[in-house]
Amino acid sequence: MQSDIDAIWLTLKLALFTSVLLMLIATPLAWKLSRWQHKAKNLVLAVVALPLVLPPTVLGFYLLVVFSPNAVAGELWQLITGEQLAFSFAGLVIGSLIYSLPFAVQPLYASFLQLDNRYIDVARTMGMSKWSRFRRIIMPICKPAFMVALGLSFAHTVGEFGVVLMIGGNIPGxxxxxxxxxxxxxxxMEYGKAHALAFGLLVFSFLLMALLYRYNRNGVTAWKS
Structure with missing residues (x-):
């Protein structure tokens, strides 16, 4: 029982860390991609979306190779922290950031593409800085997309299996x-305990997705009105 409680706490902590960090990474990335006109844009979009189609075990395997103390990244991490990156919470966070990246980028990217540039142009003529335009104009208009991106990132991280198994193993706590x-x-063959966890994840995922769809619908309706 205690191990399940520890697993719940660890999962929520991982999902929170990952989703917050993803918003900090995905927001400028999605904005840049939505405004970028270059022949390499489709290539970058393909790389960002790759975790959607790549088998989790493939991604997990190559991350495990990179996290190894014999690799540059793993060796550098061990020199700085004194701990190995593979089979650690930090490794789980990095792996989750990569694996859940498209779930944060794509809703924001789609929303930024649909943004009416007239609002930005008016704000620019009023002398508003780039940060002020983004904070006071773009973020309120695209708020539903931000909430969807945050919710999808959180939910996807909660449900991760293949990647976390490959790079984190199964170390209780x-x-x-x-x-x-x-x-x-x-x-x-502890099916009672398995059912309790599975049903809890099912209910959590359903409620979160229902809330996201309801919020997104209301946000779009309110904006159109």
Missing amino acids: ETQVLSIALFEHVEA
Whole structure:
């Protein structure tokens, strides 16, 4: 029971860290892509969307190679922190950032593309700085997209399995998230415990998606009116 509670706490912490960091990364990236006109744009968009179609075990394997103490990134991390990056919470965060990146970028990118540039032009003629235009004009208009991106990133991180298993293993209290704990219960034929975790994840995912769709619908309706 305690191990399941630890797994719940670790999963929520990982999802919170990942979704907040993703918003800081995805927002400028999506904005730049929406305004960028270059022949390499489609290539960048393909790279960003790659985790959507790439098998999680493939991504997890190559991340594990990069995180290895024998690799430059893994060796540098170990020199700075004194700990290895693979099979650590920090490694889970980095892996989750990469794996969930398209779920944060795509809603924002689509919203920025649909943004009416007249609002930005008017704000520019009024002497507003770039940051003021973004904070006071763009963010309020695109607020539903921000909420969807945040919610999808959080939900996707909660449900991760393949990537976290490859780069984090199954260390209770360290890298054992809910999906791994559920898998362990099934392997041990503890179907009652597995059902409790699975049903909880099902209800959580359904409620979160229902709230996101409701909020996004209301946001769009309010904006059109």
